[in-house]
Amino acid sequence: MHDGSRNNRDWLALVREHLQPLNLPAKEAQEVIAELAAHLEDLYDEHLEQGTTEAEAFEKVMQEVSLLADLAEKIHRVKMQGGIMNSRTKQFWLPGLVSLASAMALLTPLITISMQPRFLGRSPLQMVLLPWLALLPFCGAAGAWLARRAGGNLQARLVAGLFPTIALLILGSILVVTRLLTFAHPEWWYGLVALAIGIIFPSASLLIGTLPFLKAAEPR
């Protein structure tokens, strides 16, 4: 409960506190919150101008604040109606797929180049893995940036940025399990080592690009 006598009227905080998560792109959600906060501020000022005490004015504003509870759902329904993609697609799947597609798009030419006769003597580490690791931060950044731009939360931004290695982890795990079930002597540790190298280093590289976008967009 709010004390009507409090003098630090942080209307933005009040709206954020009472409004359910908007599930809208971050910029749009911030605009809605700022607009509702401005409305409450005007309402409060209006009551004061009418000669109401601060405590009474605040109490009256709180009656409007109590209506915020189911407003988020209404606003979301109105704002997202007719959209081609739902917010989960925009905030998570699309950024994740962009990150994955760009990581694979970079890997393919590196492998192709490394297989050309003049480079055959060089190690795959030098020709493929290291250049790929150097480029992966851009893929992670693209995924996390798109997720943040669409209003994705911290988890969505992180997963979108790391999506290529999450996909590789799932695929690699399936291969390891298949190998264990199929071969009499699977020598499973080779698979695990390959999985670790294929996951840990690329994850670290993707994370470098993802980190700057884990912070929520600055409020207006």
Add this chain to the structure above:
Amino acid sequence: MKSKRISHKISRGSAELAILALLAEKPLYGFEIARQIEEKTAGVLCFTLASLYPMLYDLEKRGSITGRWEPNQAGRDRRVYSLTPAGKKELAPLRKEWKLFFHALDHLAGVSNA
């Protein structure tokens, strides 16, 4: 004042016309829209925070109105709504439709004599 208010469904149906008609006069922000509607209808139409903004966002989504942040007279940023060309086109037939509706209702139930 509450007894003067008409039922929610009629109020909601007419709110769209009220907002578009107000914005046809001049651009206004949400709080001003709510206050002017309340004043001009002597409290018959009354918006709360929860009823006004979903309607404004709906009208904006449909392209009838557009909002942009501007400082008000007190220098505070407010999201001011104005009628778009599409909204202007929408308003005339909407007015006609409501006029027909009231005329029909009056003819049927004699509401103007009530």
